[in-house]
Amino acid sequence: MYPIIRKKALNPTVTQMEILSPLVAKKALPGQFIILRVTPDGERIPLTVAGTDPVEGTVKIIFQIVGSTTFLLNQKEAGDSIADFVGPLGVPTHLDGLRKVCIVGGGVGCAIALPIAQELHRLGASVTTIVGFRTRDLVILEDEFKACSDFFHMMTDDGTYGRKGNVTVPLKELLESGNTFDMIITIGPLIMMKFVVATARPFGTPVTVSMNPIMIDGTGMCGGCRLSLLRDGKRITKFACVDGPDFNGYEVDFDEAMSRGRAYVDFERHAYEQTCNLFKKA
Amino acid sequence: MAIQPKKHEMPTQDPKVRAHNFNEVATGYSYAVAVEEASRCLNCKNRPCVSGCPVNISIPDFIAKIKDEDMEGAYQIISKSSSLPAVCGRVCPQETQCESKCTLGVKFEPVGIGRLERFVADYHNSNATEQPAKPTANGHRVAVVGSGPSGLTCAGDLAKKGYSVSVFEALHTAGGVLVYGIPEFRLPKSIVAKEVSTLEALGVDIQTNVVIGKTLTVDELFDMGYEAVFIGSGAGLPNFMNIPGESLKGVYSANEFLTRSNLMKAYNPDSPTPIMRGGNVAVVGGGNVAMDAARTALRLGAEHVYIVYRRSMNELPARREEVEHAQEEGIDFRLLTNPVEIEGFTNPDDPRDPRNGFVTGIRCIRMELGEPDAKGRRRPVPVEGSDFVLPVDVVIMAIGTSPNPLIKNTTAGLDVNDHGGIIVNEDGITSREGVFAGGDAVTGAATVISAMGAGKLAAKSIDEYLSAK
Numbered sequence: 001m002y003p004i005i006r007k008k009a010l011n012p013t014v015t016q017m018e019i020l021s022p023l024v025a026k027k028a029l030p031g032q033f034i035i036l037r038v039t040p041d042g043e044r045i046p047l048t049v050a051g052t053d054p055v056e057g058t059v060k061i062i063f064q065i066v067g068s069t070t071f072l073l074n075q076k077e078a079g080d081s082i083a084d085f086v087g088p089l090g091v092p093t094h095l096d097g098l099r100k101v102c103i104v105g106g107g108v109g110c111a112i113a114l115p116i117a118q119e120l121h122r123l124g125a126s127v128t129t130i131v132g133f134r135t136r137d138l139v140i141l142e143d144e145f146k147a148c149s150d151f152f153h154m155m156t157d158d159g160t161y162g163r164k165g166n167v168t169v170p171l172k173e174l175l176e177s178g179n180t181f182d183m184i185i186t187i188g189p190l191i192m193m194k195f196v197v198a199t200a201r202p203f204g205t206p207v208t209v210s211m212n213p214i215m216i217d218g219t220g221m222c223g224g225c226r227l228s229l230l231r232d233g234k235r236i237t238k239f240a241c242v243d244g245p246d247f248n249g250y251e252v253d254f255d256e257a258m259s260r261g262r263a264y265v266d267f268e269r270h271a272y273e274q275t276c277n278l279f280k281k282a
Numbered sequence: 283m284a285i286q287p288k289k290h291e292m293p294t295q296d297p298k299v300r301a302h303n304f305n306e307v308a309t310g311y312s313y314a315v316a317v318e319e320a321s322r323c324l325n326c327k328n329r330p331c332v333s334g335c336p337v338n339i340s341i342p343d344f345i346a347k348i349k350d351e352d353m354e355g356a357y358q359i360i361s362k363s364s365s366l367p368a369v370c371g372r373v374c375p376q377e378t379q380c381e382s383k384c385t386l387g388v389k390f391e392p393v394g395i396g397r398l399e400r401f402v403a404d405y406h407n408s409n410a411t412e413q414p415a416k417p418t419a420n421g422h423r424v425a426v427v428g429s430g431p432s433g434l435t436c437a438g439d440l441a442k443k444g445y446s447v448s449v450f451e452a453l454h455t456a457g458g459v460l461v462y463g464i465p466e467f468r469l470p471k472s473i474v475a476k477e478v479s480t481l482e483a484l485g486v487d488i489q490t491n492v493v494i495g496k497t498l499t500v501d502e503l504f505d506m507g508y509e510a511v512f513i514g515s516g517a518g519l520p521n522f523m524n525i526p527g528e529s530l531k532g533v534y535s536a537n538e539f540l541t542r543s544n545l546m547k548a549y550n551p552d553s554p555t556p557i558m559r560g561g562n563v564a565v566v567g568g569g570n571v572a573m574d575a576a577r578t579a580l581r582l583g584a585e586h587v588y589i590v591y592r593r594s595m596n597e598l599p600a601r602r603e604e605v606e607h608a609q610e611e612g613i614d615f616r617l618l619t620n621p622v623e624i625e626g627f628t629n630p631d632d633p634r635d636p637r638n639g640f641v642t643g644i645r646c647i648r649m650e651l652g653e654p655d656a657k658g659r660r661r662p663v664p665v666e667g668s669d670f671v672l673p674v675d676v677v678i679m680a681i682g683t684s685p686n687p688l689i690k691n692t693t694a695g696l697d698v699n700d701h702g703g704i705i706v707n708e709d710g711i712t713s714r715e716g717v718f719a720g721g722d723a724v725t726g727a728a729t730v731i732s733a734m735g736a737g738k739l740a741a742k743s744i745d746e747y748l749s750a751k
Contacts, residue, residue: 259639
């Protein structure tokens, strides 16, 4: 069992937890993920590591309550334990040699973008951060991003905080006004990452995207997390769990990834409703 | 008394009934039938059956004990050589191993060795009360990577010799392919759990949720004080055919489909694990894994299940018994048939149609057998213009796996072959000092018992290595 040391609501639908798992805390690097199960017989879900404290032995995770398992996880409090916690999985984000980077995060994806921004800042790189949320109430980690960013842009879809519009608006302005970046690192909804790539394309700036497909074992055994890259006109199958989660944004077939992500939508909605009802009755 | 020419039949659930449940297909010999079957053994001098067993169980000796109705004595003989008797009695291909060498088999059917082994193990598991005594510790520590058949065997053999053994398992449950791959109806998970708890009683320490190559590396295991490491991490990434449509929703690797059903318990209707049930299913491949996937799909509620295999029945690599069971249950074998494309639904007028991107069928081409290849198997050749579509909702690719790169990539000095399999010598010794390996991580996808044989061999080599130190 893996004890929850601290829990904090970042907004009404996003929760941060610190879980005691000394081996993972010692090893995890920005961009890597863990897989957890809340209860025995529960679902395995991948969550990207949002930070670690190797001395204390804790791993920070930030999750949005979107389905049955994240709902159950959010029912747990500090002092409770979860059944399983394994990692760190995946390849860490490549940060070597990057001097000037633009981080583009969307929604809960910002939780994953933050440790990358912090690490780049620590390494002395110039960090420009663009974060986007649907509305003011959903904004998370603003102070943390400001602390590690040389330039910071806040966007909301409805204009209730920061500027109104998508993250691609300031990105395009920056690129058009002559800013250059060694790399754009983007993490968030697939549709957002797809448009970040489209925005960067005319300028030829390299884009790294972080993929978070449906996954089971996370160690390269089941192949459920496969996605297609288009490289030199050829379609290549990759496994996000061992080859990723980071990929060259220009190669990823986003439409296919979005379609595959919806494979169990009906099942998930039903499971979520059932779990919620269970707690309403209790 | 004249020898009964045929093996005593294995009682099985009625095919019509079992096609809709996950209970074990074969229900096992009764006490009386086991004793009768044991009396068929000639107890011949040259004991060819023993040489046919990858772990060299003293087969005639344990059978003699059954004849004398000393079932615990029989169990003790088996467990000297095998750490997983209840598993082997169920999933070993005895017809090509011990039973193929049986002297009785020259004139009649061989002795039902596998069925007897299973009986002895089940009898022990339901009747024995005492736990095995912990051997005296010899002070040496060994790390085993992976808790599948090779790892458990290696750990068990070393623990019996007094080694302090830790097994590191990446998943949340010990057992490897025995729990994620082989379905409940062939190998109940309670039996695997029982075999694992027997090893724990011997002092084996099993640590789940540790991925070697990620959570810890092989080098760190040595730093932690382990003096030898056995790598039994199993097969890895599933193979696909690289035909159009393999990314459609409803296309699974057999590993994913079976993992969802077995390890993640989708076979239980109350499980939170999603899996596509019902409809028509095509399983591509002809091995045991393909049979398992097809029969699992049927039990999950599929209306019609096809096996699509490019060669003919003679070349089908699955165990004969599994093929017969599948046929009895109504699996539709489409032989000399090869997929060329998986077709999916697209609504040209509505890109948001929820049906978009789901499998609708598998386009196949008929094959005929041509000249034999290097291995002597006749090569299947497509018949031009013979393609047709099988309407299906789910396609399961059961065409093998490629070794997992996690350990190779993080262990300096560990040599692998062109396919990514770890290179070992005839004693299970790798190119890296103190590191041993066996099972699918070395050979690529093979059988449970061959992995157990490799685990056993490595345990012997590790014992020699550490004794000489």
